Amino acid sequence: MEALTQNEEQLMQVFWKLEKALVRDVLNEIPEPKPPYTTLASNIKQLEKKGYLKHNTYGNIHEYYPVVTQEAYRKKSFNNLIKNYFDGSVQNVLSFMVKEKGISEKEMKELKKLIDEHDNPEKS
Template sequence: MEALTSNEEQVMGIIWQLEKALVRDVLNHYPEPKPPYTTLASIIKQLEKKGYLDHQTYGTTHEYFPVINKKTYQHRSFNRMVKNYFEGSAKNVLSFMVAENKLSEKDLNELEEMVEKLKKDKRS
């Protein structure tokens, strides 16, 4: 599945939140500055073309809904990022986050607990 632009991700975030929406519904939930209606409609059509959305037609109105859920998209995006920027290594991701000071002490403690649990599970 083709990657999304930041504008497309923003629109998908709104549609995931709404679960199904008309273009005007997305526009109403879009933060300022809002794009022109026609620009937003074009982004939505592109999302449909990329396979992220489908629609149901009511007369001349299209109601759009996600074909891929947010969790699946997050999983694919994260895996792509790890592969492209961190040589496919979870260790490299964590090393980067530690080096950038992106993990709080609480985060580190929780990660340590997860690692210990994983070790126990693998021994069983």
């Protein structure tokens, strides 16, 4: 799965939300300032070339749909983030979150519960 630019990620968010869309449907979902229609169509074709979208053709109209799920993309992106910025360590991620993001006591208890359930699946 090839990496996406920030702009491409924004477009994929629209496709994951709409599930199927014409270029004009995507244009309607994008916040201002909106790109020109032709630029947007080129960006969508690039997403198709990268393997994130496919399309159905009705006459000269293309209806695009995602072939990579949001969950699959999220998982790959998160794994890359851990690998590239936290030396592949989940402990480093959690340490960062505690120090930088101020995880609440409630969130820490929920995380501990998830870890305990993962370690002892028969107790959940």
